[in-house]
Amino acid sequence: MKNNNSILRVFRNEFQKMFSDRAVLASFFVLSVLVAVLYSYVYSREITTETPIAVVDECRTAESRQLIRMLDATEQVAVTESPADFKAAEKLFYNQEVKGIVLIPKDFSEKIYRKEQPSVSGYYDVSYFPYYKQVYKAVATTVAYLNGGIELKGLTAQGMSEAQASDTMSAIKAESVTLFNPNAGYGMFLMPMVFMIIIQTLLLTGIGLLGGTQREKGIAISGNGSLLETLHIVLGKASSYLVVGLLYISIVLWIVIPSFNLPQRGNLTDIYGFLLPYLLSLSFLGLWLVRFFKHREDVVLTISFTSIPVAMLSGVSWPVEAFPSVLSYLAELVPSTHAVKGFVALSQSGAKLSEIQELYTKMWLLCLFYFVLTMIFYHRWGKQLESKK
Known part of the structure; x- marks a missing residue:
């Protein structure tokens, strides 16, 4: 049987579906940027006076x-x-x-x-x-x-x-030097986490909306469900979402952060390199989560409901060391947990990618983990659809 699901074809078809769905279009290209700008504006004063x-x-x-x-x-x-x-x-x-x-x-x-x-x-x-x-x-x-x-x-x-x-x-004189956030500004503390949570929430929502619609109509995939065809479908879809994620990251790094005078101390190449497995992890996770959403409306409610707990699991609002062991293990499976730590280290503290190698390795392992889960799900789904023909 001729394979009509090349990676490029799936990539192009996925983009066509994005632009034909207003909810997905709003989630990917409007809300993500709007929320990032809004949060940056609200906390742009950093500290309150008087x-x-x-x-x-x-x-x-x-x-x-x-x-x-x-x-x-x-x-x-x-x-x-x-x-x-x-x-x-x-x-x-x-x-x-x-x-x-x-x-x-x-x-x-x-x-x-x-x-x-x-x-x-x-x-x-x-x-x-x-x-x-x-x-x-x-x-x-x-x-x-x-x-x-x-x-x-x-x-x-x-x-x-x-x-x-x-x-x-004052028998002992202490000298305190505040690093990276000398004014103890709330925006500088909060916004790196917000940027990562925004892209995770809206990317998973958009993928879920597309997947929910396709599952309702039974047209998500076609062909014989072979491993090669499944690989093309998964990589083609993930590549399209990766482009959306990179576009959002570029807007944040090149427009939002400079516009609101937020510090950017890291090397941009290192930041893009670190966020690559993060965006791929989100893409594969979103594709795998489609199996749990038979209706597109369920996606918005579920992802929105879990966004605050997921933000807390990143360790920004509460130290990870104080988490119960169950939550600590759960946090390891959430892409934003590692992305927030790495993005803060790179953009705020000026770390190099080699200095956060452990986080970087965890991101790639998480990416591989969700890739395997997605491959299994889409392979079985393709077999089921093939058997019904």
């Missing part, structure tokens, strides 16, 4: 007013409200007029005069991490400086010079 807070001053002394001035002088927060009591501050907080509350207790100055360290209570909006981080940092830094000043005055009162008192307070 975050509005309310200060409840129950002490009302010169010392408490000094603390308020010190808080307001930080770049992180701005004291915009001074409510009379905590209930009024709570109302401002729940109305989203302020992002945090600082409570100065009545015995604040009294403790200072007794040479005790006073306490200050802070209440933060932890539903939005950038706000929480900035308010917490401002309060912690201000209180630390204030406590240091109190301790310094106590030591000088005992007869020490300011230099001696300062040396006594």
